[in-house]
Amino acid sequence: MSTRRFYILGFGALMLFDTLTQVSFKLASTHAGEFVLSTTWLWEVFFNPWIYGAVVGYIGAFITWMTLLKHAPVGPAFAASHLEVVTVLAISVLYFGEHLSAMQVVGGLFIVAGIVCLSKSEAEHPH
Template sequence: MRRGIVFGFLLLLGFDIAAQLGFKYAALAAEPLAADAAWLLRVAAHPPIYVAMLGYVGAFFTWMALLRHAPIGPAFAASHLEVVAIMPIAMLLFGEEFSWVRLCGALAILGGILCLAADEAHGPA
């Protein structure tokens, strides 16, 4: 059971990362941003937007399956690991800059997930 939950979270993380990368690539390809039909057509013409959509659909179904077995508090916190995981990927692929503030934020997210998981492991007081 525990292995399945860990696998599910890794799968969720993969779907979320795929969605974020798909959106980023589609946004870059559809520049300049405009609220008109031509811009929507530019977005629709780029395959990364479909990767993003599939990522969100995959994440939705994975999340629904996880919620059947995982406690909601730690599960919700762990579902935000993509915020931490996407940072180094964005640095490599898009040249986004490193900052100490981002690193501190990532560490705070990881710390919160660990605290919730530890609390869940000890059960109710």
Template structure:
């Protein structure tokens, strides 16, 4: 079961990170923002919009499979690790900076997920003991 979670959440993070990054690349390519046909053409002629759509569909199906088995609380929290992965990918792809506040925020997200996972493990152990 642990292998299932590791692979599932790795796929979820991968697809979600690719989706977010591809939407940003599409937005950059489609500038300036205008409500006209030229703007739509710029969007739909960019291959990254199709990568983003594929990634979000894949994220949805991966999430649905994970929710069949994973406890909702920790699973929902772990799904937000994409905030951290997108931040790191943005450094490489968009030359964004990691500031002190972003680093602290990322660390708090990771710590929160670790604490939720430990709490879930403790709850499961108590339930096994009481059986």
């Protein structure tokens, strides 16, 4: 497998796992309701299937991240690992009906621009 394809598949998988984790937490918290320190609330969370989606997402992200770190330069890899912020923002708008502020849009654009700049820099000056 080519290095480029490895990075695309790897970071795509990492983004999917991280997004799954964040969305699962959102859905689990929505279904559990307002936090109350009680056994009833804890049971509601524990038996909610979305909490297990978050666990699967964390495990998948950890394995994917460790695999990527064996091969990818740390700087661009660390930056690219934050793409889930952008995907979670998009899902929040599309699926949960949330509204983005101008600052959130600008922040998402800065994240993408930073990743592009780091990737181009690494491609031009590999270690």
